[in-house]
Amino acid sequence: MNRRHFLVAGALAATALTALPPSALLAQSPDWQTVLAEAKGQTVYWHAWGGDPKINDFIAWVGDQAQDRYGVALTHVKLASTADAVARVLAEKEAGITTGGAVDLIWINGENFAAMKAQGLLQGPFAESLPNWNLVDVAGKPAVVTDFTLPTEGFESPWAMAQLVFEYDSARLPTPPQSLEALQQWIIANPGRFTYPQPPDYLGTTFLKQLAYGTLADPAVLQKPVDDASYAQTVAPMWAWLDAVTPHLWRAGKAYPQNEPALGQLLADSEIDIGFAFNPGRASAEIAAGTLPDTMRTFTLAGGTIGNASFVAIPFNAAHSAGARVIANLLLDPQVQARAQDPGVLGFQTVLNVAALPAEDRARFEALDLGIATLPPEAMGPALLEPHASWMIRIGQDWVERYGVAQ
Numbered sequence: 001m002n003r004r005h006f007l008v009a010g011a012l013a014a015t016a017l018t019a020l021p022p023s024a025l026l027a028q029s030p031d032w033q034t035v036l037a038e039a040k041g042q043t044v045y046w047h048a049w050g051g052d053p054k055i056n057d058f059i060a061w062v063g064d065q066a067q068d069r070y071g072v073a074l075t076h077v078k079l080a081s082t083a084d085a086v087a088r089v090l091a092e093k094e095a096g097i098t099t100g101g102a103v104d105l106i107w108i109n110g111e112n113f114a115a116m117k118a119q120g121l122l123q124g125p126f127a128e129s130l131p132n133w134n135l136v137d138v139a140g141k142p143a144v145v146t147d148f149t150l151p152t153e154g155f156e157s158p159w160a161m162a163q164l165v166f167e168y169d170s171a172r173l174p175t176p177p178q179s180l181e182a183l184q185q186w187i188i189a190n191p192g193r194f195t196y197p198q199p200p201d202y203l204g205t206t207f208l209k210q211l212a213y214g215t216l217a218d219p220a221v222l223q224k225p226v227d228d229a230s231y232a233q234t235v236a237p238m239w240a241w242l243d244a245v246t247p248h249l250w251r252a253g254k255a256y257p258q259n260e261p262a263l264g265q266l267l268a269d270s271e272i273d274i275g276f277a278f279n280p281g282r283a284s285a286e287i288a289a290g291t292l293p294d295t296m297r298t299f300t301l302a303g304g305t306i307g308n309a310s311f312v313a314i315p316f317n318a319a320h321s322a323g324a325r326v327i328a329n330l331l332l333d334p335q336v337q338a339r340a341q342d343p344g345v346l347g348f349q350t351v352l353n354v355a356a357l358p359a360e361d362r363a364r365f366e367a368l369d370l371g372i373a374t375l376p377p378e379a380m381g382p383a384l385l386e387p388h389a390s391w392m393i394r395i396g397q398d399w400v401e402r403y404g405v406a407q
Contacts, residue, residue: 025380032131032336035322040071042323046312047085048107049202051259054285058346061339066330067227071185072323077103081200089121089315102318105324107230108156108313111389116313117155123314123321125154130325132332137353143309143350148386149223156311159331160340161349162278163307163383164206164300165375167264171295173273179302180214183274184245191248193273197263199399206278208395209306213384222387235395239402246403252296255405268292278306280380281347284371288344296373300363300381307383332352343371350406 044066050056056076064076066349079085085106092101106114116122124254127133136144136158143157145151168176177186187194197204213219215237227234246253250272255264267275268291277283310332314324330336330365334357340348347370354365370376 002153009106032129035325036070038107038322039326040152042320043073044104044320044323044327045077045102046105046107046324047079047088047103048105048326049080049081049082050076052261054289055335059342062084062336064325065336066309066327069328069330072326074327074368079107082106082108083200086116086121089116089120089317093119095099095119096166098317100319101315102319103315104318104320105312105314107310107313108311109308110386110395112313113147113152114314114389115154116148116315120180121316122155123316123318124142124156125324126314127152127328128153129154130157130329130332132329135332135334135352135357137351137356140353141306141309141351143383143385146385147309147311148389150389152311156313157328157332157338158303158309158311158351159328160310160346161307161351162310162378163280163349163380164210164276164278164305165280165283165298165380166274166276166300167267167283167296167298167373168274168401169267169270169295170297171291171293172270174324176274176299178299180211183301184241186274187245188248190273192250192252194245194248195250195253195256195263195266195272196276197259197394198405201259203260203263203276203278204256205392206306207276208238208399209387209392210301210384211241212387212391213306214301214303215241219370222391223385225388226390231394238395239398242288242403253403258396279347280349281343281374283373284343285345286349287373292373294372296374298373298377302381304382304384306386308386310348334364338364338368341365341370342366343374344370347374 015341046059048059059076066072066074074162085103087121089103132268138145141161147156164175177183196207198206199205218235221234226395227388248265257266262273264286280298283292283296287294287296314321318324334352337350340346341350354362
């Protein structure tokens, strides 16, 4: 198991949760017309996860929009892990490369954001100076300004909302287990029919977060930094849950899918009976694409599931920061947000306050058929706040020691 991703995040996070970038790095909000003029003709290198063809196609469409509207080209630098881009920006800083950096825009959140912000690796604040910022539902969706307990303070701009949902084929499993206790019992009774992506994959790590919320005696501790003195005792129930189910997982817990698409493929191939995704509309999108049967449905767990926002940020030394701001603003455009929410495209949840949009833009969302497998907003249940980044660094490292296998 390659531990580099954990080590990058861990090394950066040593001061990530207390320090702030030097005030010299705080950029003043330029006039937007000046930004557009500077951005025209630029090529923005957006470093973003490249593991899902639908997301890749959406980013390509955004690039077409940017070129047509603003004369800004967009190149998607496909990542296996955000840590790869973080490591590159850090290496450039250590090499004294303060301008002309290779990364213009990065899809980021969580411990990577906390670490980059603290180390002065991000440009900003910029988000609240974007013209489309006033469309964002800050009051109704507080996750758009809080990332893994850390206030974003304008150093990243949201572009999608997500919440963990579990997926199952109702033709094979009429009544799914809707609590962690019931899920544990179901896994043991149905060996080989459940698994999760291998951490440090983000979805596998999200499953560990969900376990922490559901097994810790006081999950409120997850909103504070890890206490080394009590850590082992605090997380013991989570390891006990995993110890009990691991021998009964797909391939007896001796192998794990590498990411969300791989997990989804196991579900599509009927190798497992329950999958999960951080996109509540994924199953409907796959049904629309013909890759999942129309009997697929989704559910959440009693008490809620992990929820957060996806963000973009601009590295401190970005070569094309004006173009990056244009892309960040474009991602908040109602037409772009509605396309992202279309289950035939992505099925992502919007960060906008739809009720406050002009009638024409509201109509874009009201016209969407969210799909037969997508839960209505009122049935989603609570969106649990992301844990403090220090928890997942520690839990992720410990998972590797306890269960990690070579891929």
